[in-house]
Amino acid sequence: MTAAPSVPPPSVLGLGPVLPVVVLDGLAPGDAVPLARALVAGGLPAVEITLRTPGAEEAVRRVAAEVPEAVVGAGTVLTPEHVASAVDAGARFLVSPGWTDRLLEAARASGVPFLPGVSTASEVMALLERGVTEMKFFPARAAGGPAYLAALASPLPRARFCPTGGVGPDSAPDYLALPNVACVGGSWMLPPEAVRTRDWPRIERLAREAARLGAHAGPGPRPGGLSAGDRCR
Ligand SMILES: O=C[C@H](O)COP(=O)(O)O
Numbered sequence: 001m002t003a004a005p006s007v008p009p010p011s012v013l014g015l016g017p018v019l020p021v022v023v024l025d026g027l028a029p030g031d032a033v034p035l036a037r038a039l040v041a042g043g044l045p046a047v048e049i050t051l052r053t054p055g056a057e058e059a060v061r062r063v064a065a066e067v068p069e070a071v072v073g074a075g076t077v078l079t080p081e082h083v084a085s086a087v088d089a090g091a092r093f094l095v096s097p098g099w100t101d102r103l104l105e106a107a108r109a110s111g112v113p114f115l116p117g118v119s120t121a122s123e124v125m126a127l128l129e130r131g132v133t134e135m136k137f138f139p140a141r142a143a144g145g146p147a148y149l150a151a152l153a154s155p156l157p158r159a160r161f162c163p164t165g166g167v168g169p170d171s172a173p174d175y176l177a178l179p180n181v182a183c184v185g186g187s188w189m190l191p192p193e194a195v196r197t198r199d200w201p202r203i204e205r206l207a208r209e210a211a212r213l214g215a216h217a218g219p220g221p222r223p224g225g226l227s228a229g230d231r232c233r
């Protein structure tokens, strides 16, 4: 008897060409709700909330429960314990600046799509060996920018990236034009001052501009991903 084919998990890289990265510095978890609504209204429905601030898991929980039109995920997932708490809060995807075998295993076991971070060819090769083809390139600007990623495309054509870290409206189009880049991540549409002062209209405006960058991106390797109505666990 042959085993039933396993269904691959939905792709984090298919969430959309621009992935906003939220750091809720100085905000209450409930503030994530209007913030996520502003991003969605601006055209960025996928929202990564980093687990860097107290109450970040609660923020994920609030957005998951109260903003069904968003696809909320957790960033700065560093340990299996983070995987468990983020998934329990309702995170629909998980992102990390790096990876370890323990983290990969925990993410796989959770069934929630996971985007591990890399910044060298050897890390890319180690992930490919483990069957992972979608990766975050972090910290993108400091690690070499679009020229570095372009140089990886020929020797490592199976790897697909979401560059994050120092990406902005000036560099996003250069990354999105690369054959091995599916999306870009960043916080440029969430200036710390606008977040701190809860300036949701400004965030919506910046999100709209960021979404426009994505809309003008070339075809790229953009796999099908999650949509707001999809369930992945
Ligand atoms: O630490 C990196 C952030 O997650 C995203 O980077 P950024 O603030 O440079 O856009």
Ligand SMILES: CC(=O)C(=O)O
Binding pocket: 050, 075, 076, 077, 095, 096, 097, 098, 117, 136, 138, 164
């Ligand atoms: C920077 C990053 O990759 C993260 O916080 O998830």
